[in-house]
Amino acid sequence: MATTAVAEAPRMAGMRFGRAARRYGWTVAVYALLAVLMVTTIIIKPDYGAFEWNTLTLAALPLAFAAAAQTMVVLSGGIDLSVGPLMALANVLALRAMLGHDLNYSLGVALIVLLEVTLAGALNGAIIVLTRVPDIVVTLATSFIWAGLALLVLAKPTPGIPLDVQNLAQGSALSPWVPNALLLLLVVPLVWIPLRRSRAGLAIYAVGSDRNAAFRSGVNLGLSRVLAYSVGGFFAACGGLALSMTTGVGSPLAGTYYTLSAVSAIVLGGVSLAGGRGGILGVVAAAYILSLIPAVFIYLGIDPNYGQMIQGVLIVIVVMIGGLGAVLRRV
Amino acid sequence: MSTRAVTTVRLVQQHSILVLIALLVALAGLIEIIRPGAVNANWVSNILEFAAPLGILAAGQTLVVITGGIDLSVANVATAAAYIMASQAPYGVTRGIVLGLLVGVAVGLVNGVGVAVFRVQPLIMTLAMGLVVTGSLNVYSQAAIRSVPGVPAVIHAMGSATVLGYVPVSLFLWAPLAALLIVGLRSTGFGRLLYAVGDNLEATRLAGVRGWQVLLANYAACGFLSAVAGLVLAGTVNAADLSLANILLLPSVAAVVIGGTSIFGGSGTYSGTVVGALILTVLNSVLTLLDVPDAVKQILYGAIIVLLAAAYTRVLSPE
Numbered sequence: 001m002a003t004t005a006v007a008e009a010p011r012m013a014g015m016r017f018g019r020a021a022r023r024y025g026w027t028v029a030v031y032a033l034l035a036v037l038m039v040t041t042i043i044i045k046p047d048y049g050a051f052e053w054n055t056l057t058l059a060a061l062p063l064a065f066a067a068a069a070q071t072m073v074v075l076s077g078g079i080d081l082s083v084g085p086l087m088a089l090a091n092v093l094a095l096r097a098m099l100g101h102d103l104n105y106s107l108g109v110a111l112i113v114l115l116e117v118t119l120a121g122a123l124n125g126a127i128i129v130l131t132r133v134p135d136i137v138v139t140l141a142t143s144f145i146w147a148g149l150a151l152l153v154l155a156k157p158t159p160g161i162p163l164d165v166q167n168l169a170q171g172s173a174l175s176p177w178v179p180n181a182l183l184l185l186l187v188v189p190l191v192w193i194p195l196r197r198s199r200a201g202l203a204i205y206a207v208g209s210d211r212n213a214a215f216r217s218g219v220n221l222g223l224s225r226v227l228a229y230s231v232g233g234f235f236a237a238c239g240g241l242a243l244s245m246t247t248g249v250g251s252p253l254a255g256t257y258y259t260l261s262a263v264s265a266i267v268l269g270g271v272s273l274a275g276g277r278g279g280i281l282g283v284v285a286a287a288y289i290l291s292l293i294p295a296v297f298i299y300l301g302i303d304p305n306y307g308q309m310i311q312g313v314l315i316v317i318v319v320m321i322g323g324l325g326a327v328l329r330r331v
Numbered sequence: 332m333s334t335r336a337v338t339t340v341r342l343v344q345q346h347s348i349l350v351l352i353a354l355l356v357a358l359a360g361l362i363e364i365i366r367p368g369a370v371n372a373n374w375v376s377n378i379l380e381f382a383a384p385l386g387i388l389a390a391g392q393t394l395v396v397i398t399g400g401i402d403l404s405v406a407n408v409a410t411a412a413a414y415i416m417a418s419q420a421p422y423g424v425t426r427g428i429v430l431g432l433l434v435g436v437a438v439g440l441v442n443g444v445g446v447a448v449f450r451v452q453p454l455i456m457t458l459a460m461g462l463v464v465t466g467s468l469n470v471y472s473q474a475a476i477r478s479v480p481g482v483p484a485v486i487h488a489m490g491s492a493t494v495l496g497y498v499p500v501s502l503f504l505w506a507p508l509a510a511l512l513i514v515g516l517r518s519t520g521f522g523r524l525l526y527a528v529g530d531n532l533e534a535t536r537l538a539g540v541r542g543w544q545v546l547l548a549n550y551a552a553c554g555f556l557s558a559v560a561g562l563v564l565a566g567t568v569n570a571a572d573l574s575l576a577n578i579l580l581l582p583s584v585a586a587v588v589i590g591g592t593s594i595f596g597g598s599g600t601y602s603g604t605v606v607g608a609l610i611l612t613v614l615n616s617v618l619t620l621l622d623v624p625d626a627v628k629q630i631l632y633g634a635i636i637v638l639l640a641a642a643y644t645r646v647l648s649p650e
Contacts, residue, residue: 143633148630263454303473308465310466
């Protein structure tokens with residue numbers, strides 16, 4: 001008995017290590033990639049300072065929220081092609097209601113906008129669950145609806161987000177190296193970590209990983225999927241408000257870029273599009289990487305148009321390596 | 332449910348295209364009610380002209396969706412093909428067209444390698460390739476030409492001229508292509524393989540099919556068709572700018588879905604997609620006639636796609 005116990009202990013540790021490596025390996029790799037990129041940037045641009053860092057956090061903030069929104073939905077086995085229009089909707093609603101008001105009033109507006117766009121996300125999920133039409137088709141169609149609503153609210157880009165509200169994201173209250181835009185990102189773990197540890201969060205993973213198994217384990221499929229879309233809607237609303245704060249403008253077309261970029265970010269961040277695998281923390285780092293690349297090109301004096309190309313190539317390489325790994329494991 | 336009702340449901344299921352055509356006719360009727368006399372030969376000619384680029388773009392999309400994939404790079408490829416054709420046309424129109432089509436095939440092949448050999452999910456692979464294509468095109472446009480290139484007369488004629496007063500020239504390209512695809516999907520070995528691969532890749536592999544070759548050829552075909560659609564579109568709007576076909580990406584998927592092709596692969600027809608493309612074009616025409624703001628148009632467009640898809644799922648897959 002004693003010998004088996006002794007033999008068991010290291011094996012257990014090995015198993016735990018293997019599991020941890022599988023679970024967090026990709027996330028660690030993404031943060032390492034971000035670190036390497038940051039170091040490269042500083043080598044390229046020796047006078048990289050707090051200002052440039054602040055610019056990066058501002059650029060990455062809306063994308064990180066968009067990617068968080070997409071992550072929620074993809075984890076539940078769906079995909080949301082309306083993330084960008086949802087962000088645009090939040091963005092223009094905020095401008096329309098905040099225009100000419102003070103900080104306290106605007107914060108109230110922000111809460112209402114969060115609620116409204118969360119409901120819009122929930123509606124996406126409810127339509128999918130009730131009609132049984134595939135996610136990609138429904139969100140494709142609702143992307144037209146949200147974009148149309150955004151255009152109804154505001155016909156053309158209009159500046160006018162109160163300065164106090166803009167300063168919530170643009171300043172740096174603590175230290176120049178900890179910009180507010182970085183602090184605002186704390187909303188992601190604040191929502192994510194409790195959810196991840198809750199029964200409902202586990203159910204979202206279960207539904208995304210194997211719908212039949214989840215159903216037989218007593219998970220309420222419809223409710224879990226609607227929850228995933230609602231939290232996705234909440235993050236999309238955060239992204240739209242982040243756009244308002246970082247640009248100071250309400251723009252009905254601002255979201256278009258974010259739908260597909262968010263998909264890029266979650267892929268790079270290690271979330272499986274098949275559902276049920278991955279987490280949100282790697283995705284945030286991926287959003288920073290995708291925002292840093294164009295900046296690096298500008299520092300290098302290269303046409304920033306290459307940035308888009310490199311982004312695409314980077315994603316292709318990352319997913320091909322991932323795919324190759326899967327193929328080799330099978331053989 | 333009575334026997335007759337069951338028979339009706341079955342009839343509808345087996346001839347869903349008839350329902351689509353009925354819907355198309357109903358939409359045309361709606362236009363006639365809104366503005367009596369609007370539905371005439373000229374209107375039909377216009378609808379066909381504007382449906383042709385979408386129909387050809389959705390052709391490639393149909394092929395890919397049948398194999399269980401999706402191609403989000405079709406619009407980028409169409410734009411790139413048109414832009415390269417137009418910018419190379421001063422050195423020879425044929426050269427421009429050939430180069431434009433080659434770009435389509437090349438991007439399709441890369442998509443195919445990613446999906447078939449490296450087993451990358453089609454959504455990601457084609458999304459990333461779309462970024463690569465658009466990025467490269469931006470760089471090319473900065474390096475090569477400063478102004479937006481004009482469209483050569485031949486292409487313009489192909490996209491927007493008519494013969495005998497009403498028949499759009501692009502129909503002479505689209506109709507044979509459609510016939511080829513419809514017959515090809517139904518009765519050639521390759522066509523049947525697409526359904527088989529889309530239904531169950533593993534089973535086809537066990538049956539001795541080299542699935543990766545099928546997928547590779549299929550994505551290349553989709554790239555080629557996208558490029559053709561880009562050239563036709565450039566002719567229709569008589570311009571080749573850097574965002575030419577971007578608005579057609581979502582409609583290309585919508586046309587396939589409305590046409591009854593399952594987004595999960597393994598079933599679907601191109602004839603359905605053709606009617607889907609026509610429905611979307613007529614729908615646009617209805618919304619234009621209603622004279623509502625663009626925003627409301629978009630909202631209605633989205634709502635109608637959801638309703639159509641929901642009706643489909645309800646009627647056609649009762650299990």
